[in-house]
Amino acid sequence: MRVLVSLAAIAAALAAVPLLGLPAFYESFLYLVFHWIVLATSWNILSGYSGYISFGHGAFFGAGVYTTATLAARYDMPFLWTLPLAGVIAAALALCIGLVVFRVRRVRGELFALLTLAVTFVLATIILNTSIDGGPGVYLSAVPLPKLGPSASSMFYLLALALAVATLVIAYIVRRARLGRGLFAIHDDEDVAEVMGVPTYRFKLAAFALSCALAGIAGGIHAVFVSYVMVGETFSITVPLTVVLMSILGGTRHWAGPAIGATVITALMYAFTASDYAIAGKAAVGVVLILVILFMPQGLLGRWRGRKKTMAAAVEVRGAGAVGSQLAAERVPAVATPEPAGAPPLLVIERLSKAFEGVQALRNVTLDVRAGEVLGLLGPNGSGKSTLINVVSGHFKPDSGRIVFRGREIAGIPAHRIARAGIARTYQIPRPFRELTVRENVTLAAMFGGATLARAAAEREATRWLEFARLARKADALPDELNLHQRKFLELARALAFRPQLVLLDEVLSGLNPAEIDSAVELIRDIRAQGATIVLVEHVMRAVIALADRIVVLNHGDVIAAGAPAAVMGDPAVVTAYLGAPAHA
Amino acid sequence: MNLPGGTLLGQAVLSGIFIGALYGLLGLGLSLTWGLLGQINLAHFALAFLGAYLTYHLATVGGLDPLVTLALIVPGFFVLGVAMQWLFARFRVSPLNSLLVTFGFTVIVETVIQSVWTADFRRLESAYASVNFRVGTLFVPLPELLTLGIAIALSLGAWAVLRYTDIGRAMRAAAEDAPIAAAFGVDERRLAYLVSGASAALAGAAGLCLALSQTLAPAQIYAWIGVIFAVVMMGGPGRALGPLVAGIVIGVSEAVTMAVTAPSWAPVVSFSLLILLLIARPGRA
Numbered sequence: 001m002r003v004l005v006s007l008a009a010i011a012a013a014l015a016a017v018p019l020l021g022l023p024a025f026y027e028s029f030l031y032l033v034f035h036w037i038v039l040a041t042s043w044n045i046l047s048g049y050s051g052y053i054s055f056g057h058g059a060f061f062g063a064g065v066y067t068t069a070t071l072a073a074r075y076d077m078p079f080l081w082t083l084p085l086a087g088v089i090a091a092a093l094a095l096c097i098g099l100v101v102f103r104v105r106r107v108r109g110e111l112f113a114l115l116t117l118a119v120t121f122v123l124a125t126i127i128l129n130t131s132i133d134g135g136p137g138v139y140l141s142a143v144p145l146p147k148l149g150p151s152a153s154s155m156f157y158l159l160a161l162a163l164a165v166a167t168l169v170i171a172y173i174v175r176r177a178r179l180g181r182g183l184f185a186i187h188d189d190e191d192v193a194e195v196m197g198v199p200t201y202r203f204k205l206a207a208f209a210l211s212c213a214l215a216g217i218a219g220g221i222h223a224v225f226v227s228y229v230m231v232g233e234t235f236s237i238t239v240p241l242t243v244v245l246m247s248i249l250g251g252t253r254h255w256a257g258p259a260i261g262a263t264v265i266t267a268l269m270y271a272f273t274a275s276d277y278a279i280a281g282k283a284a285v286g287v288v289l290i291l292v293i294l295f296m297p298q299g300l301l302g303r304w305r306g307r308k309k310t311m312a313a314a315v316e317v318r319g320a321g322a323v324g325s326q327l328a329a330e331r332v333p334a335v336a337t338p339e340p341a342g343a344p345p346l347l348v349i350e351r352l353s354k355a356f357e358g359v360q361a362l363r364n365v366t367l368d369v370r371a372g373e374v375l376g377l378l379g380p381n382g383s384g385k386s387t388l389i390n391v392v393s394g395h396f397k398p399d400s401g402r403i404v405f406r407g408r409e410i411a412g413i414p415a416h417r418i419a420r421a422g423i424a425r426t427y428q429i430p431r432p433f434r435e436l437t438v439r440e441n442v443t444l445a446a447m448f449g450g451a452t453l454a455r456a457a458a459e460r461e462a463t464r465w466l467e468f469a470r471l472a473r474k475a476d477a478l479p480d481e482l483n484l485h486q487r488k489f490l491e492l493a494r495a496l497a498f499r500p501q502l503v504l505l506d507e508v509l510s511g512l513n514p515a516e517i518d519s520a521v522e523l524i525r526d527i528r529a530q531g532a533t534i535v536l537v538e539h540v541m542r543a544v545i546a547l548a549d550r551i552v553v554l555n556h557g558d559v560i561a562a563g564a565p566a567a568v569m570g571d572p573a574v575v576t577a578y579l580g581a582p583a584h585a
Numbered sequence: 586m587n588l589p590g591g592t593l594l595g596q597a598v599l600s601g602i603f604i605g606a607l608y609g610l611l612g613l614g615l616s617l618t619w620g621l622l623g624q625i626n627l628a629h630f631a632l633a634f635l636g637a638y639l640t641y642h643l644a645t646v647g648g649l650d651p652l653v654t655l656a657l658i659v660p661g662f663f664v665l666g667v668a669m670q671w672l673f674a675r676f677r678v679s680p681l682n683s684l685l686v687t688f689g690f691t692v693i694v695e696t697v698i699q700s701v702w703t704a705d706f707r708r709l710e711s712a713y714a715s716v717n718f719r720v721g722t723l724f725v726p727l728p729e730l731l732t733l734g735i736a737i738a739l740s741l742g743a744w745a746v747l748r749y750t751d752i753g754r755a756m757r758a759a760a761e762d763a764p765i766a767a768a769f770g771v772d773e774r775r776l777a778y779l780v781s782g783a784s785a786a787l788a789g790a791a792g793l794c795l796a797l798s799q800t801l802a803p804a805q806i807y808a809w810i811g812v813i814f815a816v817v818m819m820g821g822p823g824r825a826l827g828p829l830v831a832g833i834v835i836g837v838s839e840a841v842t843m844a845v846t847a848p849s850w851a852p853v854v855s856f857s858l859l860i861l862l863l864i865a866r867p868g869r870a
Contacts, residue, residue, distance in 0.1 A: 117811060118811070118815060122853055125852045245688065282696050293682045293686050
């Protein structure tokens with residue numbers, strides 16, 4: 001809130017500038033600063049937050065430019081009325097592209113960047129060759145200007161100021177809201193984000209549309225500001241490159257980073273192009289850029305944020321002990337017992353099959369998981385255990401078969417909806433969100449999981465589960481600072497903060513030493529005591545025997561045995577699968 | 586839309602092949618550093634233009650034959666490439682940041698070119714420029730033919746090195762999984778210097794071809810970025826023959842579009858091809 005109030009105060013002060021009667025030059029310079037703040041900040045909402053780097057921001061800016069140019073110059077629509085339409089057209093264009101592109105799982109990173117760049121050139125060519133422009137450009141000098149402020153330059157100044165403030169407020173709110181949390185998760189690991197309940201497709205579309213709408217409005221204002229628009233200028237490589245530079249210079253993970261970068265670079269460019277040393281100045285911009293990236297790869301605000309974080313962490317460690325003991329007292333070990341066999345199972349898997357390019361990973365697998373039990377899932381390497389978890393959690397679509405969870409068919413529906421329905425999973429090799437702190441990792445799960453809590457409640461929930469998983473001291477560390485044992489426990493804490501009905505644990509014990517295994521087994525007992533049903537994929541036999549109520553054994557994608565641990569382990573088919581067929585005497 | 590006659594169409598296809606060869610040559614170095622080192626090197630375009638201007642300078646002021654200038658430019662650029670790789674390794678520059686750092690270099694090179702050779706257009710009047718062949722009804726200009734020859738020779742050479750030599754196999758292994766390759770004794774750092782140096786040297790060779798067949802201006806550096814990236818993506822980063830093949834496909838489709846409709850429609854073809862390819866077969870690139 002304090003941030004928004006200070007933003008409002010700064011905006012009010014800046015809005016008074018036209019009253020000072022400064023030469024128009026100052027207003028025009030500040031107009032350019034605001035213009036670039038809007039473009040860079042709006043770019044950052046999609047590309048900085050989610051990591052989908054767009055090189056097509058010029059296309060959406062240009063869509064706005066030509067929407068206003070066409071409506072105002074040809075159809076005599078009042079200038080201010082064209083601006084919302086410029087935003088809508090740009091957003092619609094983004095939605096059309098996003099609807100296709102975001103469905104293709106592998107169009108990420110450089111592919112997305114190039115695709116958006118290509119869109120820019122295609123759009124430019126179409127506008128150039130149709131009556132929208134046709135080649136000679138569009139003159140807007142005859143467009144009547146609204147009376148805002150003492151002069152025309154004040155009008156542009158105030159419009160750009162208003163849009164810049166609005167864009168910053170949006171960037172700030174989005175960053176703190178569910179959308180922003182989800183986008184940051186997508187940035188680090190999109191598959192895991194989806195499995196944790198983040199509707200990745202919808203979020204990407206929303207961020208793209210929002211980002212492009214703002215760029216479109218900025219384009220609309222700019223069209224009339226420059227009063228003569230040309231395809232070559234509008235759709236040049238300048239806009240996308242400049243916004244990327246500004247955002248990275250300022251820091252893409254901070255809502256204000258791009259604005260800082262935009263201000264610095266606009267000022268630098270202006271200072272040098274206005275002076276007698278235009279060429280040297282341009283080279284200086286290049287040198288500054290290289291030095292900043294080499295020595296501050298996170299950007300100006302990235303560094304500042306880093307320092308703040310270590311301070312916060314120091315405070316946290318001191319406070320952790322007191323909170324911890326209080327929480328430990330709260331923990332109620334209400335032991336859940338497996339429901340009687342007559343009750344309907346929590347999860348029913350029927351004749352499930354999945355093949356990868358000819359390798360039959362799962363073949364007509366049928367099994368059920370009863371509410372409250374711990375089901376051990378065993379099998380040699382390559383027997384289909386991990387595939388089963390990937391299919392149930394929605395990462396892969398099954399080829400055939402049914403998966404029914406609490407009476408609802410979930411086979412083939414998007415992973416985030418399976419997650420919301422109450423199924424959480426962990427990864428054999430932990431996959432934390434690497435750029436989020438341990439606490440933020442767990443908070444995210446609480447925000448998007450079965451409980452879908454608001455941010456504050458989710459943070460309380462996260463603190464609780466971090467204590468539970470013995471990670472409270474590491475709450476403000478980044479995952480890379482944890483050892484394997486702690487990272488495995490972070491996976492568990494994330495799964496728990498989710499408040500799942502069913503937890504799929506994929507080899508949480510592998511790679512741990514005997515003492516760590518003992519503490520993990522204790523933790524899994526605690527998880528069960530919270531009332532969750534557990535499917536345990538595991539190789540560590542003594543842990544499985546200690547924890548599991550029932551065991552299912554897979555081999556080459558088939559269920560070869562199921563039942564109580566002792567009976568299954570003695571089954572000849574299981575012995576053969578693990579040790580080979582007995583030699584004929 | 587009028588369908589052009591056979592000769593015009595033939596000439597369009599031929600000029601498409603020639604411009605495509607230049608696309609492929611410019612794309613080759615970019616593709617190698619992208620695919621093998623994970624760097625997106627915008628400075629490649631600036632280096633190529635620097636090479637072109639150096640050729641221009643050595644030929645007009647120094648009086649050297651344009652082809653002889655390669656003997657100076659190629660080793661010099663190799664050293665430049667190695668120096669750049671040293672910087673990238675020293676600061677562990679991420680792929681995205683490599684784009685920004687090399688953009689910085691591009692701006693610096695552009696200002697150097699502008700202050701030495703001014704922003705005016707320059708054109709190399711070499712002995713090659715005026716030579717034409719006639720094959721049937723088609724014109725074959727010598728500079729473009731040289732470009733095609735150089736592009737084919739260098740692409741095939743790079744392909745053979747990557748495929749048949751131990752160094753080439755080690756490069757591909759390191760690109761696929763650096764830690765595993767290192768465990769098998771591949772010295773990844775030295776290979777990276779080699780790739781980066783070779784890529785810069787290829788930019789020098791491309792510069793010669795630019796100087797022979799194009800009019801030079803500092804701002805032209807940016808004009809090629811879009812289409813060359815399309816070529817590299819289409820050919821598949823790290824694949825030596827990819828840029829040449831993709832370059833010729835794009836060049837011919839552009840040239841035919843220009844002949845059939847208006848020249849200004851040409852970009853739609855190459856970039857629509859790229860968009861379709863990216864969406865239909867994202868794994869290819």
